[in-house]
């Protein structure tokens with residue numbers, strides 16, 4: 001018999017407020033709530049609750065809340081409740097623990113240990129409401145050579161560029177891991193904002209080719225849905241070498257999630273598991289990577305930038321240096337807090353390094369080697385606010401990928417059970433009755449609102465520093481100071497301690 | 503005129519609109535006090551059949567059959583296009599309940615008159631409360647042209 005594990009969260013209903021409308025019952029795909037006709041009251045089974053807050057948000061009388069259970073084993077600073085429960089779970093099941101979204105462990109968040117500068121007296125701040133404040137930027141190689149044609153006219157030797165109106169893109173989330181309506185919301189928001197969303201490794205649904213000029217298509221180890229039309233349709237192509245949430249391992253989308261539509265888009269049989277191998281089986285060196293980069297460029301007539309995405313791991317700077325030399329136009333680095341639709345818990349929680357440190361290392365290494373202008377740098381893996389974006393750019397990033405923040409805007413409540421496929425918010429699911437809960441007309445507006453709000457805040461912070469363009473902020477580490485950081489951390493981040501002068 | 507339109511594709515069958523309607527027409531300002539422990543009498547009805555759901559309430563027809571068939575002149579179409587019922591004039595024959603092709607008129611709980619959606623013009627809400635609380639834009643309150651109702 002399985003060991004009983006007391007639920008981590010409890011559903012609490014205020015009986016004085018509940019009007020027994022049964023909205024919670026209809027909205028919980030985990031079948032937690034039930035109406036008892038004998039007593040005329042609602043009953044909840046907290047054991048099934050994943051704490052997604054769907055019922056809490058929809059209850060018309062706000063009668064519900066979810067609380068952390070105070071049931072506890074004997075207090076033990078080494079063996080905390082969760083650690084013990086995970087042992088019980090594995091003793092029950094014999095299986096690898098699965099989880100989703102980003103690493104929730106209490107590791108230090110370096111964004112929160114960096115402070116932004118502002119101008120006083122000697123250099124005036126700029127008011128973004130009165131003066132131009134440029135957040136537009138381009139991603140791609142900036143190394144153009146001066147060449148002339150026979151008539152002596154200057155040739156355009158600039159490599160293809162991606163134009164962004166805001167320093168924010170939506171990161172890779174595949175159709176399959178997220179729903180059709182989530183993809184539609186992201187695509188429409190990217191179009192309206194003048195930025196890009198990323199198909200992830202699941203191919204591009206036929207309905208979304210019309211958003212091609214705002215689409216980055218991914219080529220991952222499973223090569224799902226990759227064909228000429230797919231590459232042609234996009235603004236840029238991303239080779240996915242790794243993902244921050246699960247560096248070094250592949251992906252596995254269970255057959256149950258391979259619906260007719262997903263199977264058509266991924267170009268694989270319906271109902272069959274979609275396995276993404278850990279490595280690309282044709283890439284075992286930078287030279288191999290270079291071959292794929294150039295194959296993709298050749299296939300698209302050198303008109304589209306190629307991005308190479310890697311997870312932030314220990315030797316990130318050397319790897320990035322290799323990628324910069326592979327012909328890639330952009331390097332995307334994904335930190336260890338990046339989200340996922342499903343990952344083994346131990347990998348998600350223990351593998352990889354923080355994006356802040358990885359970014360600082362990579363930017364410095366590429367500068368030292370004189371190849372920083374050969375590539376743009378994109379970072380992701382838990383960019384939570386406009387302040388994180390500003391700090392990332394000051395550390396050396398060109399722009400930021402947001403994934404989790406975008407899903408939050410769509411309604412996600414970070415219950416971290418995407419892998420179960422029953423997302424009550426219609427995001428990480430393929431069940432038609434649940435997918436329907438995300439109306440893209442509302443979803444895309446919320447995404448546009450979020451990014452617009454962040455962009456205003458970015459402009460405010462830039463204005464405060466007396467900087468009037470994103471370009472002038474990039475790599476401007478003097479605009480940052482550390483707080484609560486040790487020598488090694490300050491050295492890697494390349495910033496001074498708060499209070500230290502220029 | 504602005505009417506409530508149904509986007510069946512997005513209706514979840516959550517039935518929130520029914521409760522918000524009942525609250526709006528309760529005359530009370532506290533939803534718990536208005537609805538707790540009582541049967542509700544909404545003027546919007548959610549039809550459910552398997553995975554299909556949609557909410558139905560009065561269409562405020564241009565040539566309203568309920569208005570034409572009312573024997574006591576209790577139903578009328580206002581200047582604003584809203585089809586209203588005057589409870590004082592209604593004799594409770596329920597002819598309108600029978601003739602409305604949408605089933606949008608219903609007997610009032612007191613049994614003496616009929617009742618129907620008046621787009622929340624007759625209560626404290628000011629605008630349709632069902633629309634305001636629909637979580638998925640499955641019902642919208644908007645002006646549409648070229649729509650033959």
Ligand code: SF4
Pocket residue numbers: 013017018019020021022023024025042058059060061062063064
């Ligand atoms: S949604 Fe709220 S009021 Fe309705 S039954 Fe559930 S707890 Fe009660």
Ligand code: SF4
Pocket residue numbers: 011027028029030031032033048049050051052053054055056066424
């Ligand atoms: S799983 Fe979500 S909807 Fe269901 S009871 Fe828990 S919080 Fe509410």
Ligand code: SF4
Pocket residue numbers: 512513514515516517518519520548555556557635636637638639640641
């Ligand atoms: S509130 Fe909206 S989604 Fe829910 S049943 Fe009514 S119309 Fe449908």
Ligand code: SF4
Pocket residue numbers: 559560561562563566567568569585601602603604605606607618
């Ligand atoms: S009650 Fe029925 S017939 Fe009368 S206006 Fe409304 S929908 Fe039309």
